[in-house]
Amino acid sequence: xxxxxxxxxxxxxxxxxxxxxxEQLDWSAHAAFMDGLVASGFVxxxxxxxxxxxxxxAVEAESEGAVRxxxxxDPWSGSHLEVDTVEPWTVRLDGRRPA
Numbered sequence: 001x002x003x004x005x006x007x008x009x010x011x012x013x014x015x016x017x018x019x020x021x022x023e024q025l026d027w028s029a030h031a032a033f034m035d036g037l038v039a040s041g042f043v044x045x046x047x048x049x050x051x052x053x054x055x056x057x058a059v060e061a062e063s064e065g066a067v068r069x070x071x072x073x074d075p076w077s078g079s080h081l082e083v084d085t086v087e088p089w090t091v092r093l094d095g096r097r098p099a
Contacts, residue, residue: 002097004058004059004060004064004067004086004087004088004089005010005056005057005058005086005087005089006057006058006059006067006071006080006083006085006086006087007030007054007055007056007057007083007084007085007087008054008057008071008081008083008084009053009054009055009081009082010052010053010054010055010058010066010080010081011080011081011082012078012079012080012081012082013079014076014079014080015080016081017046021048024076024080025080026076026079026080028079029076030074030076033073033074033075034074036047036056036061037070041060042045042059042060042061042070043057043058043059044058044059044060045057045058046058055081055085055098058089064086067086068082068083068086071083079087
C-alpha cells in the first residue's frame with residue numbers, strides 16, 4: 001500500500017465555529033468512525049492544523065479513490081468536513097518505533 005497525505009477542510013452548514021470540535025453536532029458518531037479507521041490501520045496519524053479549520057491525515061490506501069470513498073462514509077462528510085486534497089506522500093524518514 002502507498003502512503004497518502006489527506007487534507008480535510010471544515011465546512012458546511014452544520015459546522016458551528018463558535019463551538020469546540022467535541023461540541024459539534026454528531027461528534028460521537030464522527031469520533032467513533034475515525035477511531036475505527038485508526039484501529040483498522042487506515043489512518044496512521046491525524047489531527048487539526050494550527051488554524052483549527054483544516055485537518056491533516058496520513059493514511060495507508062491503494063489509491064486516491066479509496067481514500068475519498070472511505071472518508072465519504074464519515075458521518076461528517078459534506079456537512080462538517082470536505083476533502084480538499086489527496087496527495088501521494090513518499091515517506092523516506094520514519095522515527096516511529098515498532099511496538
